[in-house]
Amino acid sequence: MKRILPFFLLVSLSLGSMAQQAKSVILVYLDGGPSQTDTFDPKPEATREIYGTLKEAVQTNVPDIIIGSKLPLLAQMADKYSLIRSMTHSNNGHETGHYAMITGDLSRSSIVYPSYGSVIAFMKSPTYKGILPAYVSVTSANSRFNEGGFLGNKYKSFDTGGEPEKMVFEVEGIINREIKPGTLEKRMQLLDGFEKTNPFCKSFTYSSAIDSFRRINTEFISGASRKVFDLTDESKEVRERYGMNRLGQSCLAARKLVEAGVPFINVRTTGWDTHKKHFQRMNEMLPELDQALSALLADLDEKGLLDSTIVLCGGEFGRTPKVLWEAPWNGGRAHFGQAFSYLVAGGGFIPGKVLGKTDKTGENITERKVYPCDLIGTVYLLMGIDPKGTLPHILEGNLPILPSLGKEEQSNGLLYELINLK
Amino acid sequence: MILFCILLLPAKANEIDRFIFRDKQQNNQLCSDEVFLRRTCLTLTGRLPQAEKSRLFLSSDNTTKRADLIDELLDSDECTQYLVMRWGDILRIKSEFPSNLWPNAVQAYNRWLYEKIKDNTPYNKFVSELLLSKGSNFRSPAVNFYRAFLKRSPENIYENISLLFLGDRICNDNGHFCFSQIRYKNTKEWKEEIVYVDLEVMPIAPKIEMFNQQEIVLNPGEDWRSAYVAWLTGKQNKRFAGVMANRLWFWLTGQGIVSEPDDWGKHNPPSNPELMNYLTDRFIESGYDMKALMRLILNSGAYQSAASPQGVYVPQRLPAEVIVDVLADLTGTSDSYWSRVPEPFTFYPEGTRSVDLGDATVSSPALELFGRASRDVSLESQRSNKLMPRQMLYLMNSSELERRIQKSNILNEICSGQTNTENVCRAITLMTLSRYPSAEEINLFKAHTEKNGLSLRDLASDILWTHINSAEFLFNH
Numbered sequence: 036m037k038r039i040l041p042f043f044l045l046v047s048l049s050l051g052s053m054a055q056q057a058k059s060v061i062l063v064y065l066d067g068g069p070s071q072t073d074t075f076d077p078k079p080e081a082t083r084e085i086y087g088t089l090k091e092a093v094q095t096n097v098p099d100i101i102i103g104s105k106l107p108l109l110a111q112m113a114d115k116y117s118l119i120r121s122m123t124h125s126n127n128g129h130e131t132g133h134y135a136m137i138t139g140d141l142s143r144s145s146i147v148y149p150s151y152g153s154v155i156a157f158m159k160s161p162t163y164k165g166i167l168p169a170y171v172s173v174t175s176a177n178s179r180f181n182e183g184g185f186l187g188n189k190y191k192s193f194d195t196g197g198e199p200e201k202m203v204f205e206v207e208g209i210i211n212r213e214i215k216p217g218t219l220e221k222r223m224q225l226l227d228g229f230e231k232t233n234p235f236c237k238s239f240t241y242s243s244a245i246d247s248f249r250r251i252n253t254e255f256i257s258g259a260s261r262k263v264f265d266l267t268d269e270s271k272e273v274r275e276r277y278g279m280n281r282l283g284q285s286c287l288a289a290r291k292l293v294e295a296g297v298p299f300i301n302v303r304t305t306g307w308d309t310h311k312k313h314f315q316r317m318n319e320m321l322p323e324l325d326q327a328l329s330a331l332l333a334d335l336d337e338k339g340l341l342d343s344t345i346v347l348c349g350g351e352f353g354r355t356p357k358v359l360w361e362a363p364w365n366g367g368r369a370h371f372g373q374a375f376s377y378l379v380a381g382g383g384f385i386p387g388k389v390l391g392k393t394d395k396t397g398e399n400i401t402e403r404k405v406y407p408c409d410l411i412g413t414v415y416l417l418m419g420i421d422p423k424g425t426l427p428h429i430l431e432g433n434l435p436i437l438p439s440l441g442k443e444e445q446s447n448g449l450l451y452e453l454i455n456l457k
Numbered sequence: 458m459i460l461f462c463i464l465l466l467p468a469k470a471n472e473i474d475r476f477i478f479r480d481k482q483q484n485n486q487l488c489s490d491e492v493f494l495r496r497t498c499l500t501l502t503g504r505l506p507q508a509e510k511s512r513l514f515l516s517s518d519n520t521t522k523r524a525d526l527i528d529e530l531l532d533s534d535e536c537t538q539y540l541v542m543r544w545g546d547i548l549r550i551k552s553e554f555p556s557n558l559w560p561n562a563v564q565a566y567n568r569w570l571y572e573k574i575k576d577n578t579p580y581n582k583f584v585s586e587l588l589l590s591k592g593s594n595f596r597s598p599a600v601n602f603y604r605a606f607l608k609r610s611p612e613n614i615y616e617n618i619s620l621l622f623l624g625d626r627i628c629n630d631n632g633h634f635c636f637s638q639i640r641y642k643n644t645k646e647w648k649e650e651i652v653y654v655d656l657e658v659m660p661i662a663p664k665i666e667m668f669n670q671q672e673i674v675l676n677p678g679e680d681w682r683s684a685y686v687a688w689l690t691g692k693q694n695k696r697f698a699g700v701m702a703n704r705l706w707f708w709l710t711g712q713g714i715v716s717e718p719d720d721w722g723k724h725n726p727p728s729n730p731e732l733m734n735y736l737t738d739r740f741i742e743s744g745y746d747m748k749a750l751m752r753l754i755l756n757s758g759a760y761q762s763a764a765s766p767q768g769v770y771v772p773q774r775l776p777a778e779v780i781v782d783v784l785a786d787l788t789g790t791s792d793s794y795w796s797r798v799p800e801p802f803t804f805y806p807e808g809t810r811s812v813d814l815g816d817a818t819v820s821s822p823a824l825e826l827f828g829r830a831s832r833d834v835s836l837e838s839q840r841s842n843k844l845m846p847r848q849m850l851y852l853m854n855s856s857e858l859e860r861r862i863q864k865s866n867i868l869n870e871i872c873s874g875q876t877n878t879e880n881v882c883r884a885i886t887l888m889t890l891s892r893y894p895s896a897e898e899i900n901l902f903k904a905h906t907e908k909n910g911l912s913l914r915d916l917a918s919d920i921l922w923t924h925i926n927s928a929e930f931l932f933n934h
Contacts, residue, residue: 129797130554145606145613147555147833168847178820179797180554181831188828188841196822196857207822208850213859225905226923232897235929240766241844245928248846249853255846256854429838430626 055419057382058343059293060155061300063286063328065350066177067308068132068375070368071397072356073317074103074324075376076120078397085396087358087366088314097387105321108329114387115332115341116380117453121391121400122349124407127370129308130179132351135372137182139408141445142438146431149184151411152176152299154436156190158420165296166251166260168193172301173285173292185428192301199266199284206264209256219256223249263295264288276330283327290334293344298418307350310367313358332380345382345414349375356397374400377410383417383454390452404447408439413450422449471757476732477769478758486763488770490515491892492934493523493761496770498891499933500709501755502535503542503779503812505786508887515892527755531748537575542778542812543708544570546830546840547621549605552798552818555833556605559648560798560816562594567815569598580701580745581690584622588686591653593644600652603639611636621835622689624700624721631665634675635685654680669694692741696721699737702750703727706736707837709754711773711933718837764934772934774842777827778811780931784823784858785810787889787921789866792821826851844931852926868917878903881917889924 072078077092078085079101091104095113102110102118109116124135135141138148149157156169163169172192176182183191196207205212211219230236239245254260266274266287277283285302292300304324309316328348335341353375354368374393380386392402412422415436422440425433439445478485488496494514498506506514514522530536545567549556552563573583590599606613615633619625638654660675667673671693673684689697700721707713714727714736727733736750743749754760759769766772775783785791794805796819805814811824817832827848828841851858862868871884882902886894894902906916924930 134554143608145555145608147831175822178822178825179818181817181833183831185833188825188843189845191825193847194822205856207857208847208854211854211856211859213856213863214854219854221905221909222919222922222926225901225919226926228901228905229898229923230927232895232901233927233929235934236927239928239932239934240772241932242928245844245849245931248844248849251846252850252853255850429836430834 055417056343057345057414057417057419058296059298059300060152060345060347060382060414060418061286061289061293061302061331062152063282063289063331063346063348064177064301064303065307065324065348066303066305068129068350068352068354068370069307070309070313070317070354071120071371071374071376072103072354072368073314073321074106075118075378076393076397077101077103078356078395081356081396084358085356089317100387100389103321105317106325108325112329112332115336116346116378116386117384117388117390119377119379119390119405119410119450119453120374120393121403121405122353122375122377122407122410123400123404124352124372126372127352129351129370132370132372133177134180135407136349136351137177138184139406139411139437140439141406141408142442144438146428146434146438147181147184148438149186149190149426150176150182150192151414152192152301153183153186153190154415154426155299155418155420157186157426158418159298160190163296163298166255166258167263167292167295167297169297170299170301171195171292171297172303173199173288174281175303176301177303185434186426195264195288198281199288200279200281202267204264204266204284204288208252209261210264223253260295263291266291273334276326276334278323278326278330280323280327282323283330286327286331287334290331290338290340293335293340294338309354310359310369311364313354313367328378335381341381343382345384345417346380347377347410347414349377374398377405379410379450379453384413385453385455388453390450403452405450406439406446408437408446409449412437412440413454416449417454471753471759473732473735473753473757473759476729476735485758487758487761488763490523491890492763494526495891496764496933497526497530497755499775499779501530501539502533503539503776503782504535505783505889506891508884511887511891523761524756527752531752531755534575537571538810538813540574541567541570541815544574545815545817546832547835547837548602549832549835550601550815550817551605551832552796552816554818555607557607558594558601558605560796560803561648562598562601562604562650563816563818565595565598566601577746577748580698580740580747582745584690584697585686588618588689589680589682592651594648594650594652595646597652603652604641604650609639609641611639614639617835618689620719622700623696624703624715624719625668626720627722630667631662632667632673632685634661634665635673635681637661638681654682656680669696695737695741698740698745699733701745701747702736702740703733704837705747705750706754709751710760710769711771712769719835764932772932774844774932776840776842777824777829778814780827781811781821781823784861784925787865787867787925788858788861790861790864792823794819794821823851849926852931862918862921865918865921868914868921872914872917875913878906878913878916881913882920885917885920885924889921890929 073089079092092101093104093110094101095110097113100113126132126135137150140148152170159169170192172194174196175194176192197205277287282304289300289302335344352372355371359367394401415422422437424436426436428434494506552560587599587602594601611633614636616628619628638658640653640655642651656678664672664674673688675681703713703715704718707718714729714733740750762770764770764772781792791808796803830840879899882894882899
């Protein structure tokens with residue numbers, strides 16, 4: 036802990052010259068690895084071996100940009116976002132792919148880096164004064180690795196749990212439908228009485244800390260934070276615009292969290308690991324994604340929040356452009372970390388552009404490779420965090436915030452093509 | 458009041474206490490029997506004592522009852538399981554990232570650890586077996602020690618060994634030469650891997666000098682790990698014994714004599730050098746007998762003193778697994794665990810205890826919330842027992858926990874056929890806090906029932922909720 040003070044001084048000095056453009060990040064994480072071929076990098080000119088049963092692509096409202104035909108709503112608003120079609124990290128395991136995509140670390144050292152949500156929560160901790168945690172996941176983070184990394188438990192995500200698509204979104208610890216109204220207040224009085232008669236609690240050193248935590252929590256439960264998660268105070272039209280499903284309502288919750296000032300929101304949606312029944316699943320899942328993501332972008336834009344909110348959408352990797360028609364896959368797509376796509380919008384990202392290109396089949400990148408740390412570093416930059424800064428590690432001292440940045444085969448430069456430096 | 462009466466140090470004090478209390482020996486306040494019982498069960502087994510056990514212990518007049526309880530718990534299967542978990546933390550046992558051991562090997566490794574701890578294998582022998590291991594990850598489970606590295610370089614392996622067994626965070630000698638012969642190869646069996654030593658490798662230097670001015674000679678054609686292990690575990694290397702003695706002290710009292718327990722060196726001397734020396738010598742004399750050292754510590758007035766942040770026994774928030782398992786025991790339900798690897802997913806049966814999971818890849822939101830060790834690095838501080846507001850939020854107002862309290866079979870049983878508020882209150886207090894309620898507490902709960910017109914079962918829920926939210930429950934004290 037000794038190292039933290041000089042570290043913050045260092046950061047604040049180096050940030051003097053950098054203007055923060057974005058206040059919040061929403062990561063719509065398609066856990067399992069979505070197919071880029073059927074979403075943001077369609078190949079209608081290829082063969083059935085590549086496009087499978089989703090041949091058609093749609094023209095967007097930006098000339099020269101086409102996307103998958105199952106995303107018609109997003110197609111009408113391509114001037115609100117940009118696409119990266121040349122993401123790469125070459126990891127084909129869920130866990131290694133996820134680690135790469137969520138930390139930007141491809142150095143394969145023995146050090147476990149924190150996720151960028153945790154890094155942002157950590158970097159914003161001196162200035163962030165919101166009542167909600169700085170990093171919130173709707174409804175849970177991918178706990179496949181320790182995503183607080185070496186920053187520790189404190190900077191892990193707050194997982195809401197619950198089912199936002201239900202009439203009442205039960206947020207773990209905040210909105211509890213299991214108890215009758217008034218019960219918690221009565222119990223709190225009982226607890227207060229209990230601790231006052233209890234010799235241990237009365238003299239316990241940490242009692243005042245515990246009291247203050249309880250006060251924070253009571254405010255949390257009864258106060259403004261409860262309203263943040265109360266989706267019923269949105270009109271029926273707004274809720275339906277996002278789609279009355281898990282992903283749609285999670286995106287709506289994310290917009291409300293942005294309004295509450297939360298710096299990092301992870302909307303994690305599962306089911307994208309489509310080894311089998313791929314096209315059937317795409318036909319079910321893509322319309323939901325299309326509706327939720329387009330509603331989120333439009334809603335943020337209409338509320339004047341898109342300029343200060345980064346929206347990202349993608350997974351831990353993409354899927355093989357070649358369809359596996361043979362048994363046991365019978366029309367599936369496997370993991371593909373070689374070349375895949377991400378959608379970026381808002382918070383200083385220039386919209387209406389495509390960065391990077393893949394070849395005719397989509398198997399190889401032909402233009403502007405983008406590595407995970409290039410994307411994450413650009414997000415840091417827009418969030419006013421120095422991508423070349425450091426993080427404190429208990430054994431190693433100060434470590435680079437992005438160990439792969441600037442290294443060959445791990446990085447290809449920040450995405451200056453997609454941002455306007457202020 | 459038995460509960461809060463203060464006992465003076467017994468006339469025949471444990472030798473450890475000579476180094477702690479010295480002149481002010483009279484001032485050591487021992488904890489009550491209730492606290493001792495709860496503290497020792499939690500510390501050694503990660504469980505609360507069952508109500509019947511508490512009743513017997515508290516009513517016993519036997520003057521050796523504390524020592525007897527220590528012996529009983531040290532020999533219990535629960536204690537072995539709990540120690541396997543603690544070792545698993547620092548050996549970083551994990552199926553996936555970053556150790557990447559894979560489930561079959563994780564199981565084999567845990568079983569091996571379990572046997573070693575159950576047999577109370579002398580520490581020097583245990584470490585030798587671990588470090589000299591070779592063969593298949595399934596058939597010679599100790600080799601998983603060498604597999605649990607994201608980057609399997611001699612430097613990384615050696616840094617980890619220095620950290621684990623010497624508390625050395627800096628590691629600036631050339632000991633890694635001793636591990637430069639380690640090689641890995643796959644077999645035809647899925648995820649099987651052989652760890653072997655390539656004796657053809659020529660030494661980079663004929664010998665290396667260690668921090669205690671001793672030398673390790675690297676003879677061509679030999680397994681240099683043997684020379685290293687002979688040096689490491691040799692009696693003249695007191696630091697090897699000291700680090701483990703201090704780790705056990707830390708595991709049992711919550712605070713290392715060298716603190717943090719994995720940061721040894723001139724920059725961080727022990728807070729009580731005489732005590733550290735004494736424990737180290739006793740540990741070596743006993744033939745590196747870990748249970749004997751634990752027994753010595755547990756029987757001391759120091760371990761049994763009343764908890765205080767400045768004292769010898771520091772109150773500690775219950776570890777993640779302990780909170781999760783205790784809540785499961787108190788409500789008669791359990792958290793659910795599943796593993797994503799190998800596919801298809803493996804679901805753990807209802808009633809699985811988180812202490813027994815043995816794999817940091819298998820987790821649950823509650824375990825993560827309460828700061829379970831991530832098993833990324835071999836540092837004790839990877840486990841976070843710091844109390845955070847959001848942990849209290851979970852205990853205060855989680856829907857999931859509330860459902861479990863309301864449906865609890867245990868509370869149903871306590872209330873069934875019962876009409877007496879006091880009996881319900883006594884039964885729940887004994888179960889959660891390992892003591893009987895005071896008259897004031899009984900009156901408080903009675904008044905609460907009357908004021909709110911509660912059924913006995915609703916009262917039972919409120920009592921349990923009050924207890925698990927109180928500092929007395931949250932901390933091992």
